[in-house]
Amino acid sequence: MSLLVKICGLSTRETLDVALDAGADMVGFVFFPPSPRHISLEAGRDLGRQVKGRALKVALTVDADDATLDNIMDALSPDIFQLHGKESVARVRDIKQRFGRPVMKAVPVAIAADLAVLPGYAAAADRILFDARAPKDATRPGGLGAPFDWHLLENLDLKLPYMVSGGLHADNVAEALRVTRAGGVDVSSGVESASGVKDPEMIKAFIRAARATQELSVR
Numbered sequence: 001m002s003l004l005v006k007i008c009g010l011s012t013r014e015t016l017d018v019a020l021d022a023g024a025d026m027v028g029f030v031f032f033p034p035s036p037r038h039i040s041l042e043a044g045r046d047l048g049r050q051v052k053g054r055a056l057k058v059a060l061t062v063d064a065d066d067a068t069l070d071n072i073m074d075a076l077s078p079d080i081f082q083l084h085g086k087e088s089v090a091r092v093r094d095i096k097q098r099f100g101r102p103v104m105k106a107v108p109v110a111i112a113a114d115l116a117v118l119p120g121y122a123a124a125a126d127r128i129l130f131d132a133r134a135p136k137d138a139t140r141p142g143g144l145g146a147p148f149d150w151h152l153l154e155n156l157d158l159k160l161p162y163m164v165s166g167g168l169h170a171d172n173v174a175e176a177l178r179v180t181r182a183g184g185v186d187v188s189s190g191v192e193s194a195s196g197v198k199d200p201e202m203i204k205a206f207i208r209a210a211r212a213t214q215e216l217s218v219r
């Protein structure tokens with residue numbers, strides 16, 4: 001299966017086009033007001049139309065209620081819901097059932113014990129996104145530009161597809177993939193020139209660097 005590359009936190013037509021033209025497999029849109037990447041439902045509708053099937057649309061939410069998810073479904077019609085809060089296994093199942101869309105559950109990682117939640121989520125979600133656990137005083141649970149110890153995933157035995165994220169950029173994505181053997185990578189801060197400001201050249205460089213690892217693994 002080929003590597004999935006996700007560019008998250010897109011919020012402008014120009015940088016969305018750059019990510020699509022560069023071959024991103026997934027484009028993430030943040031619906032979480034405290035985030036510098038948060039977009040309105042109207043923006044989600046507009047950007048969603050622009051994707052036109054060229055990548056999977058990922059709606060990123062944090063402990064959102066059904067009304068919020070209904071609105072996002074109506075505006076963006078996401079291909080995947082990315083649940084990046086403290087959603088329980090039962091809530092993951094509930095959202096999958098309510099919307100009939102695949103769910104990617106973010107699992108925050110700082111220490112090996114953080115992986116204890118995997119069996120539950122693996123039975124409910126369609127995909128896992130491993131992300132660096134946010135510091136206690138963080139204003140948001142992700143998108144913080146900090147990596148976790150990828151070696152914590154070295155002996156992972158997960159039947160579900162999983163992605164790695166957290167502090168990735170063009171210069172470390174190959175190592176992250178070598179260590180974690182993840183089937184996908186996800187980036188936000190590492191392709192920004194300033195908080196929430198996506199940089200076209202950094203997006204292209206990240207996707208190039210991620211794709212280059214595929215050529216290596218094929219040899």
Ligand SMILES: O=C(O)c1ccccc1NCC(=O)[C@H](O)[C@H](O)COP(=O)(O)O
Nearest residue numbers: 008035142143144145166167187188189
């Ligand atoms: O990106 C955000 O602002 C954000 C806010 C709240 C919850 C999750 C958020 N991002 C989740 C993502 O999927 C990010 O791409 C992931 O955390 C990696 O972010 P980064 O370390 O900045 O590359």
